[in-house]
Amino acid sequence: xxxxxxxxxxxxxxxxxxxxxxxxxxxxxxxxxxxxxxxxxxxxxxxxxxxxxxxxxxxxxxxxxxxxxxxxxxxxxxxxxxxxxxxxxxxxxxxxxxxxxxxxxxxxxxxxxxxxxxxxxxxxxxxxxxxxxxxxxxxxxxxxxxxxxxxxxxxxxxxxxxxxxxxxxxxxxxxxxxxxxxxxxxxxxxxxxxxxxxxxxxxxxxxxxxxxxxxxxxxxxxxxxxxxxxxxxxxxxxxxxxxxxxxxxxxxxxxxxxxxxxxxxxxxxxxxxxxxxxxxxxxxxxxxxxxxxxxxxxxxxxxxxxxxxxxxxxxxxxxxxxxxxxxxxxxxxxxxxxxxxxxxxxxxxxxxxxxxxxxxxxxxxxxxxxxxxxxxxxxxxxxxxxxxxxxxxxxxxxxxxxxxxxxxxxxxxxxxxxxx
Numbered sequence: 001x002x003x004x005x006x007x008x009x010x011x012x013x014x015x016x017x018x019x020x021x022x023x024x025x026x027x028x029x030x031x032x033x034x035x036x037x038x039x040x041x042x043x044x045x046x047x048x049x050x051x052x053x054x055x056x057x058x059x060x061x062x063x064x065x066x067x068x069x070x071x072x073x074x075x076x077x078x079x080x081x082x083x084x085x086x087x088x089x090x091x092x093x094x095x096x097x098x099x100x101x102x103x104x105x106x107x108x109x110x111x112x113x114x115x116x117x118x119x120x121x122x123x124x125x126x127x128x129x130x131x132x133x134x135x136x137x138x139x140x141x142x143x144x145x146x147x148x149x150x151x152x153x154x155x156x157x158x159x160x161x162x163x164x165x166x167x168x169x170x171x172x173x174x175x176x177x178x179x180x181x182x183x184x185x186x187x188x189x190x191x192x193x194x195x196x197x198x199x200x201x202x203x204x205x206x207x208x209x210x211x212x213x214x215x216x217x218x219x220x221x222x223x224x225x226x227x228x229x230x231x232x233x234x235x236x237x238x239x240x241x242x243x244x245x246x247x248x249x250x251x252x253x254x255x256x257x258x259x260x261x262x263x264x265x266x267x268x269x270x271x272x273x274x275x276x277x278x279x280x281x282x283x284x285x286x287x288x289x290x291x292x293x294x295x296x297x298x299x300x301x302x303x304x305x306x307x308x309x310x311x312x313x314x315x316x317x318x319x320x321x322x323x324x325x326x327x328x329x330x331x332x333x334x335x336x337x338x339x340x341x342x343x344x345x346x347x348x349x350x351x352x353x354x355x356x357x358x359x360x361x362x363x364x365x366x367x368x369x370x371x372x373x374x375x376x377x378x379x380x381x382x383x384x385x386x387x388x389x390x391x392x393x394x395x396x397x398x399x400x401x402x403x404x405x406x407x408x409x410x411x412x413x414x415x416x417x418x419x420x
Contacts, residue, residue, distance in 0.1 A: 009077055009078050010084075011081070011112060012109070013091075014074060014109070015073040015088070015107060016070070016104070017062070017105075019068060021068065029058055036093070044090075054079050055075065055078075056078075058074070073104065155185060159207075161205075166194055176195040177207070177211070177239070178251055183195070198233075211233070211239060212237065215240050216239040217241040217266055220251070222247045243267065246258065264344055266357055267356040271355055344359060344360060345363045346379070348374070352376075363377065368390055375396070375397055378400040384405055387399065388409065398412070400420070402416065404416050
């Protein structure tokens, strides 16, 4: 009896029952079998169907209220739709159970496969989402992962203090000095292999000797600690350029774009000496962010720049000097060669010292904001007429670039890569 369960059935018949009296569950089941016997023929006899496993165990749930019983009947079926509907309809012919009048009403026939199908769909969605999230990475992701692991494995130690550094620290003519091991790892991640860490604010003797032999760029965090490290390095050794991470950020958390932008915007040590005066001045201001480097080199008493045209009308035009010294041409040529591909610009004083480096796109704005002291500008780009006018107003004597769309005038001499 009852060889299938509602779990394995295809259909489930749900019916309600109302009895005008009090009866037990066996009375209801007996009435179902007894009053449907012979009604549907031998092939749909409930006892035979249950014995063969095509009809499951009949579940009856009743409760008594005010002397009357009511409840539900559940019959699982593995017959087809038509046969299941016939069996369900046969229940409604039952009018008495024991001595009491009764009424059975079929509420619905549930297709179990529909609910199972919905479960399958929901589960399939979950599995597909996991498959997409943890799927096979593309070839570029694989290459990046392998390259990253190799670069991280390349970290080495330098000197008796075992300073963390990249593999190219010895053979490279230029080095990048950072604060800690995590900074070196982040630079290695993006292919910068000439970085070395000082591991604190106290500069090791090995670092002092190394800085004397190399061209040094100091790359520190954008906080107060970074300013202290720059001051310490400038006190005990020779450095050439300085750059900082954006305010509030550390070098170890910068992206590749932020790192390259900071290195391209490095400024000369001479400017830092003006920004960080010698002595223990507790009121000294912090170093300006790299983005504002050249524009903040104006003397404190300089007035804001007025419109260009009126100033140019009042400013006397000096004769442009002629470059006759071979050494000056060589210096211009070497600086221009260093800038190729960087889209940057060097601003030089009359002693041919690099005051700072700015993006070529900001060169016009930078020259407008300066009140003087600029002898020459060397940049990776094309000299336009507007730049010549701004340079003349700023007192610039030489403009050196890859090419020019304008010619030299009485105040500014233009030199191109071909002439150098």
